[in-house]
Amino acid sequence: NAGVTQTPKFRILKIGQSMTLQCTQDMNHNYMYWYRQDPGMGLKLIYYSVGAGITDKGEVPNGYNVSRSTTEDFPLRLELAAPSQTSVYFCASSYPGYEQFFGPGTRLTVL
């Protein structure tokens, strides 16, 4: 099992550009999550999904969008990138009520 995979590992964007961060899990987990981690801060939940076709906002959803068309995939879309979105992004997945499994992260810089 590959677990949770994320692409790309690194990306530099210009202000106003858009991009999609990819996340795939092969553990058949119902729940998937997107977090961002800023220096000196705890991880913050951006969006989450409890199953295909169902998504909901987390703590910091502004500037992001998600979709969940399959159990395996949970892409995160950044529209009109801003410097405030410079961060490390982690995708995670779990069964309900169980430990979360994290992807390796995507380091995004917006200049």
Added chain:
Amino acid sequence: KNEVEQSPQNLTAQEGEFITINCSYSVGISALHWLQQHPGGGIVSLFMLSSGKKKHGRLIATINIQEKHSSLHITASHPRDSAVYICAVDRDNTDKLIFGTGTRLQVFP
């Protein structure tokens, strides 16, 4: 004030020492998680607990629900234990976690 507070923020130890990392939270919770973030950035779940104590190898996690406090202990610490240890709580049994800012541990030989 953050809902999840960890102490200390930074910790250095000599190999073999007994380590304690503390986590206090100010909300009612359904579960508490301890995670480890490696120097390379990867995050791994260590424990998930809602009461009592759990042990895995040299790691022990305890929680006191009445006092809203949890501790992570590392016995016989080793340089490979050097990492950031993160506490997170599930406030309402939704798996939407609230994270502490982490404790950076460095263990020297």
